Amino acid sequence: MTLLSLQRSTVAKTLWNSRTRVFSSKSTGLSVDVEHFTAGWNNAGGDNAAANGKCSVQTFNKISPSGLSRFPESYYKVEAAESASGPANVLLLRSHKLQESEVDVTVRAIARCGAGTNNIPVARMTQLGIPVFNTPGANANAVKELILCGMLLGSRRIVDGVNHMKSLGEKGLARERVEKDKAMFGGREIHGKTLAVVGLGHIGSLTARDATALGMKVTGYDPGLSVMSALKLPRDMELKDSIASAVANADYISINIPYIKKSPQEGGTHGIIGKEVISHFKKDAVLLNFARGELVDSHAMKAFLDAGDGRYVCDFPDDELWNHPNAILLPHLGASTYEAEDEAASMAADTLRDYIEHGEIRNSVNFPTTALEERHDQVVRVTVVNENLPGVLAKITDVCAKAGMNIAQQINQSKGDIAYNVIDLNASNKPMDLKDFQRDMTMIEGVLSTRIIFGAPGVGFARNVNGQYVV
Numbered sequence: 001m002t003l004l005s006l007q008r009s010t011v012a013k014t015l016w017n018s019r020t021r022v023f024s025s026k027s028t029g030l031s032v033d034v035e036h037f038t039a040g041w042n043n044a045g046g047d048n049a050a051a052n053g054k055c056s057v058q059t060f061n062k063i064s065p066s067g068l069s070r071f072p073e074s075y076y077k078v079e080a081a082e083s084a085s086g087p088a089n090v091l092l093l094r095s096h097k098l099q100e101s102e103v104d105v106t107v108r109a110i111a112r113c114g115a116g117t118n119n120i121p122v123a124r125m126t127q128l129g130i131p132v133f134n135t136p137g138a139n140a141n142a143v144k145e146l147i148l149c150g151m152l153l154g155s156r157r158i159v160d161g162v163n164h165m166k167s168l169g170e171k172g173l174a175r176e177r178v179e180k181d182k183a184m185f186g187g188r189e190i191h192g193k194t195l196a197v198v199g200l201g202h203i204g205s206l207t208a209r210d211a212t213a214l215g216m217k218v219t220g221y222d223p224g225l226s227v228m229s230a231l232k233l234p235r236d237m238e239l240k241d242s243i244a245s246a247v248a249n250a251d252y253i254s255i256n257i258p259y260i261k262k263s264p265q266e267g268g269t270h271g272i273i274g275k276e277v278i279s280h281f282k283k284d285a286v287l288l289n290f291a292r293g294e295l296v297d298s299h300a301m302k303a304f305l306d307a308g309d310g311r312y313v314c315d316f317p318d319d320e321l322w323n324h325p326n327a328i329l330l331p332h333l334g335a336s337t338y339e340a341e342d343e344a345a346s347m348a349a350d351t352l353r354d355y356i357e358h359g360e361i362r363n364s365v366n367f368p369t370t371a372l373e374e375r376h377d378q379v380v381r382v383t384v385v386n387e388n389l390p391g392v393l394a395k396i397t398d399v400c401a402k403a404g405m406n407i408a409q410q411i412n413q414s415k416g417d418i419a420y421n422v423i424d425l426n427a428s429n430k431p432m433d434l435k436d437f438q439r440d441m442t443m444i445e446g447v448l449s450t451r452i453i454f455g456a457p458g459v460g461f462a463r464n465v466n467g468q469y470v471v
């Protein structure tokens with residue numbers, strides 16, 4: 001049973017008991033008449049849909065307070081999902097593995113404070129018409145610094161040395177043995193060595209640039225290199241046409257690509273660093289994996305570490321390699337700096353507010369980027385999320401025409417299976433009756449949800465749940 005069918009009974013109970021209210025904009029004197037259009041939040045989920053008449057932002061993981069403070073208390077209530085007082089309207093998370101059952105029918109948007117969204121069921125959220133946002137680049141510097149640290153850890157037996165000093169200290173032998181034992185922990189320098197960077201996005205491009213500054217030669221591979229990333233790359237770096245050719249002859253290899261849960265043959269990245277790619281590694285290569293554990297085939301990596309003098313440095317768990325003498329596994333620390341946590345949470349909050357308050361979409365992994373003109377006081381903005389099917393747009397426009405609505409501007413964008421429309425309606429000074437209009441718009445076959453953006457952030461939301469009007 002899906003989440004929505006599970007929740008339908010709860011929603012149905014509260015579906016029709018909301019009273020029509022008229023929201024008046026103090027600034028314009030306009031009045032807009034829409035059922036559930038009220039700061040009372042009697043919409044999509046019923047009386048408990050939002051605590052104290054505020055947009056309910058619920059968090060998983062510990063999110064930086066400086067990001068959370070971007071939600072004004074007058075309109076938003078921010079609380080931890082596990083102890084929340086009612087259903088959520090917006091979800092904010094880091095690495096929490098989000099389950100579909102945690103996404104209430106009231107949820108309008110989800111933001112990941114970070115880069116990777118493989119912990120979110122994005123394809124399902126797209127089917128439900130829920131945009132998923134991330135924060136591109138917000139934590140890239142933090143990860144890059146840990147990668148540079150990882151190169152040094154993989155070069156100098158620093159971790160083994162620290163552990164050795166602890167054990168000598170416990171025995172009171174540190175002073176006596178410190179000079180003699182250092183021969184056990186010798187290493188090499190990174191200056192003059194070659195680094196291969198697989199994935200030259202926000203993290204990879206910074207890593208390539210700074211490795212060059214440390215005197216390294218850099219090669220790389222990225223079939224989807226963006227112009228913005230290309231501009232950050234060092235001039236003398238060599239771009240290759242495959243992972244295998246990038247890693248051959250490299251002393252250090254950093255992987256900085258997203259995890260996609262399919263094999264590389266099926267277009268995914270699961271186990272992409274497997275036996276074949278590893279067969280091109282130099283015997284003493286250091287693999288730096290600060291992307292995702294599942295990108296590396298643990299068995300193949302173990303065989304590589306067993307056979308030569310290579311190293312594996314990673315910030316994800318690995319059941320095969322955690323105790324290997326040539327592996328250094330850290331907690332998932334890449335993005336755990338004060339700066340990155342603040343930046344990612346702030347970016348996520350701003351992105352969410354722009355969506356909730358203005359209908360704007362940027363940094364979404366499943367919805368089309370939709371940049372909009374500022375909505376002025378005399379405009380009522382209607383947004384429509386629909387399946388990207390032929391004919392739906394015509395029906396949307398038709399509903400506007402039938403309602404006699406004067407359209408000031410209309411934008412239609414699509415991305416994969418989803419389309420997003422923003423329609424600005426010119427409001428006259430007489431009250432606008434948008435109640436039937438929103439119902440007609442929402443119940444078009446293929447439409448998933450609609451919002452009327454006017455007044456308190458997030459109100460005026462309606463959903464088409466398998467042919468049932470949910471407000």
Ligand SMILES: NC(=O)C1=CN([C@@H]2O[C@H](COP(=O)(O)OP(=O)(O)OC[C@H]3O[C@@H](n4cnc5c(N)ncnc54)[C@H](O)[C@@H]3O)[C@@H](O)[C@H]2O)C=CC1
Nearest residue numbers: 115116199200201202203222224256257258290291334335
């Ligand atoms: N350890 C940690 O704490 C963190 C880990 N990450 C991981 O790092 C990944 C990369 O992050 P960003 O650089 O910010 O993302 P990004 O989206 O800016 O860059 C990813 C790059 O990888 C490229 N790419 C995709 N598939 C590829 C393939 N098969 N071969 C070569 N290149 C490929 C893309 O074209 C893109 O340029 C994230 O998806 C996430 O999984 C990100 C932040 C923190």
Ligand SMILES: O=C(O)C(=O)COP(=O)(O)O
Nearest residue numbers: 094095113114115116335
């Ligand atoms: O941004 C990412 O993809 C990360 O892996 C960082 O995760 P975190 O925010 O530390 O849970």
